[in-house]
Amino acid sequence: MEQKSKLYVTLLTGRTIEQGVAKERGKASSEYAESVSVCYMDPEDMKQLGIKEKTNVQVSTEYGSVVVKALKSLRAPHPGIIYIPYGPWANVVVNPETHGIGMPSFKGIPAEIEPTPNVPVLNLEGLLKKQFRKG
Amino acid sequence: MQVVKAVTCPVCGSLCDDIELTIDSGKIVKVKNGCAMCESKFLGYCGEHRILKPLIRRNGELVKASMKEAIGKAAEILAEANYPILYGWSSTSCEATRVGLELAEEIGGVIDNTAVVCHGPSLLSVQEVGIPSCTLGQIRHRADLVIYWGSDPWSAHPRHIERYTAFSEGRFEKSEWRGYLTKLKALIGRKKIESTLRRLFLKKRPSVSAAPEGKVCPTISRAGRKLIVIDVRRTKSAEMADYFIQVEPNKDYELLQAFRSLIRDQELDVDKVAGVPVEHLEEVADAMVGCSFGALFFGVGLTMSRGKLKNIDAALSLVRDLNMRTKFIIMPMRGHFNVTGANTVSTWQSGYPYAVDFSLGYPRYNPGETSVMDVLLRRESDAALVVASDPVANFPRKAVEHLVENPLIVIDPHMNATAQMADVVFPSAFVGIEAEGTAYRMDHVPLPLKKVVEPPRGVFSDEEILRRILSEVRKIKKAKTTEEA
Ligand code: SF4
Numbered sequence: 001m002e003q004k005s006k007l008y009v010t011l012l013t014g015r016t017i018e019q020g021v022a023k024e025r026g027k028a029s030s031e032y033a034e035s036v037s038v039c040y041m042d043p044e045d046m047k048q049l050g051i052k053e054k055t056n057v058q059v060s061t062e063y064g065s066v067v068v069k070a071l072k073s074l075r076a077p078h079p080g081i082i083y084i085p086y087g088p089w090a091n092v093v094v095n096p097e098t099h100g101i102g103m104p105s106f107k108g109i110p111a112e113i114e115p116t117p118n119v120p121v122l123n124l125e126g127l128l129k130k131q132f133r134k135g
Numbered sequence: 136m137q138v139v140k141a142v143t144c145p146v147c148g149s150l151c152d153d154i155e156l157t158i159d160s161g162k163i164v165k166v167k168n169g170c171a172m173c174e175s176k177f178l179g180y181c182g183e184h185r186i187l188k189p190l191i192r193r194n195g196e197l198v199k200a201s202m203k204e205a206i207g208k209a210a211e212i213l214a215e216a217n218y219p220i221l222y223g224w225s226s227t228s229c230e231a232t233r234v235g236l237e238l239a240e241e242i243g244g245v246i247d248n249t250a251v252v253c254h255g256p257s258l259l260s261v262q263e264v265g266i267p268s269c270t271l272g273q274i275r276h277r278a279d280l281v282i283y284w285g286s287d288p289w290s291a292h293p294r295h296i297e298r299y300t301a302f303s304e305g306r307f308e309k310s311e312w313r314g315y316l317t318k319l320k321a322l323i324g325r326k327k328i329e330s331t332l333r334r335l336f337l338k339k340r341p342s343v344s345a346a347p348e349g350k351v352c353p354t355i356s357r358a359g360r361k362l363i364v365i366d367v368r369r370t371k372s373a374e375m376a377d378y379f380i381q382v383e384p385n386k387d388y389e390l391l392q393a394f395r396s397l398i399r400d401q402e403l404d405v406d407k408v409a410g411v412p413v414e415h416l417e418e419v420a421d422a423m424v425g426c427s428f429g430a431l432f433f434g435v436g437l438t439m440s441r442g443k444l445k446n447i448d449a450a451l452s453l454v455r456d457l458n459m460r461t462k463f464i465i466m467p468m469r470g471h472f473n474v475t476g477a478n479t480v481s482t483w484q485s486g487y488p489y490a491v492d493f494s495l496g497y498p499r500y501n502p503g504e505t506s507v508m509d510v511l512l513r514r515e516s517d518a519a520l521v522v523a524s525d526p527v528a529n530f531p532r533k534a535v536e537h538l539v540e541n542p543l544i545v546i547d548p549h550m551n552a553t554a555q556m557a558d559v560v561f562p563s564a565f566v567g568i569e570a571e572g573t574a575y576r577m578d579h580v581p582l583p584l585k586k587v588v589e590p591p592r593g594v595f596s597d598e599e600i601l602r603r604i605l606s607e608v609r610k611i612k613k614a615k616t617t618e619e620a
Binding site for chain 2: 027
C-alpha cells in the first residue's frame with residue numbers, strides 16, 4: 001500500500017467511557033488529560049500514514065490544529081473517520097458555527113491528519129497557555 | 136459502618152436510584168450497583184483535585200481568599216457587568232438553578248444551560264413538532280422494540296440498556312441478556328473455529344466464512360424484544376444490538392426521511408440511502424411497524440451533525456408517522472444528571488427552557504441570538520458566572536477566547552480547565568453526595584438527591600453560594616440607587 005504523509009478525513013467528537021470515568025475522578029487529573037488527548041483511527045488509515053499505535057499526530061481543520069496521540073480504533077472499520085473524545089484538545093479543532101441555533105458543529109468536520117512523532121502532546125496547562133495565554 | 140440504600144446516582148441522565156453506599160467514618164468506602172462512572176464519582180469525589188478554599192486571581196495567580204472576600208468580589212463583578220452570562224446548571228440541583236434564575240433577572244444577564252451544546256436542537260424541534268413520550272418504567276415493562284440512534288449508551292449511559300430497555304426484566308417483556316450471551320458465545324466459538332482453521336490451513340481464510348459486514352442479521356425477524364442501533368460508528372452498543380445500521384456521517388436526515396417513506400409504503404427508487412442498502416432499511420421499517428410498543432432514543436449524534444434540529448424534526452415526524460400504525464415513543468438521551476431539571480426549572484421561572492436573556496428586564500428567548508455560544512462568538516458578554524460545568528473544556532476555541540478575556544467566576548467542587556482560567560473560584564459541595572436537592576431524570580421524573588456525607592469544612596452548596604452572591608448583589612445595587620437619589 002502506498003504510504004501518504006497526510007490524510008483527509010472526517011472528524012467526529014463524542015464521549016468515551018474512559019473519559020466519563022476520568023472526568024468524575026477530577027478534571028485536573030492526568031487520567032482525564034490522557035483520556036481526551038487521543039485520536040482513534042481506523043487501523044487501515046494508520047497503515048496508510050505509516051504510523052504505529054501511540055504515535056503523535058497533528059489534526060488540523062479550518063479552525064485550528066492540535067497534536068494528539070493516535071490510537072487504534074476498537075470499533076473499526078470506519079476508514080476516513082477519526083474520533084477525538086470531547087475535551088480541551090478536541091475544542092481546538094471543532095467548528096464553532098452554530099447555524100443560528102446556539103449549537104456548534106461538533107461532528108462531521110473535514111480534517112487533515114499527519115504524523116508528527118517528534119512534537120509532544122501538550123498537557124492541560126500547556127494547552128490552555130498556548131491557546132488562551134492564561135491559566 | 137453504615138449502609139445507605141436507594142441513593143440516586145448524580146452522574147448521567149439515567150439517574151439510577153438503586154445505588155447502595157457503605158459509609159465508614161464519614162467516607163464512602165463501597166459502592167454497589169453503580170456503573171464505572173458512578174463508582175468513580177462516589178469514590179473519587181474527595182480526591183486531590185478538590186478545591187477547599189475560595190480563590191481570587193491576584194497579579195495573574197489564583198490565591199486563597201476568605202468566603203466573604205470572594206462573595207464580595209463576585210457580586211461586584213456581576214453588579215457592574217452590562218451583559219453577563221450565567222452558564223452551566225446541568226450538574227447541580229433544581230433548587231440551585233432556581234436561585235440562578237433569580238440572580239440572572241436581578242443583574243439582567245443571559246442564563247443558559249449545557250443543553251445548548253447537547254440537546255438544544257431537540258428542544259427547539261419539540262417546540263415545533265411535539266413529542267410522544269412516556270416514562271422509562273413503561274419502556275422497561277412494555278417496549279418490544281428499542282432503537283438507539285446516534286447514541287452510544289454503553290459509553291455515555293452505561294446502565295440504560297440494563298435498567299430500562301433491552302436487558303431489563305419487564306413485567307410484559309423479558310430481558311434479552313440471555314439471548315445476547317448466547318449470541319456472544321456463538322460469536323466467540325465461531326472466532327475460535329475460524330482461527331483454528333486459519334492456523335491449520337496456513338493463514339488461508341476458511342471457505343465458509345462469517346456473514347459479511349452489515350449483512351442481514353437473522354435475529355431481526357425473531358420474536359421477543361429487539362434492539363436496533365443506528366450510528367456512524369460500530370460502537371460497543373452496536374455490538375450488543377440485534378441489528379446495526381451504519382449510516383454515513385452527516386446523512387442521518389436522509390435516512391430518517393427514507394424510513395418515513397418506507398413506513399408509509401412508498402417505494403424508494405435508489406439502491407442505497409446514506410450508504411445503507413435499501414433492503415436493510417425495509418427490514419428495519421418492517422420491524423418498526425410490526426412492533427407493539429417501540430421506543431426510539433436519540434443522542435447527540437443527531438443534534439450535533441449536519442441538519443441539527445432538522446434531524447430531530449425528521450425523527451419526531453417519523454415517530455408521529457409510526458403512531459398511525461402502532462405505538463411508538465421517542466426520547467432524547469440526556470447527558471448530565473440534571474440537564475432535564477435545568478430546562479424544567481428554567482421553563483417554570485421564565486417560560487423558556489434555555490438561552491434566556493433578561494437584559495431588557497423581561498425574559499427573551501431566541502437561540503442563535505440569546506444562546507451563550509452565540510453571545511460569546513459575537514464577543515458581546517462582559518462577565519461570566521459558571522456553575523457546575525466546564526465550558527473551557529467543552530466549547531470551541533473561539534468561544535472560549537472571549538469567555539476568558541472577561542472577568543470569570545466559577546463555582547465547582549473540582550479544579551477544572553475553566554476554574555484554572557477564572558478570576559474568582561468558589562469550592563462547592565457535591566449535590567447528591569454532600570448536599571441534597573432534586574434532579575429530573577431524562578423522562579422528566581423528578582428524583583430526590585441524597586446527602587450521605589458532610590462536605591469539607593467551610594464548603595457550601597451551590598444554592599447557598601448563589602444565595603449569598605445574590606443578596607450581596609442586591610446590597611450593592613441598593614447602595615447605588617440611594618447614592619444616585
Ligand atoms: S448509568 Fe448513569 S445514572 Fe446509572 S449508575 Fe451509571 S452513571 Fe449513574
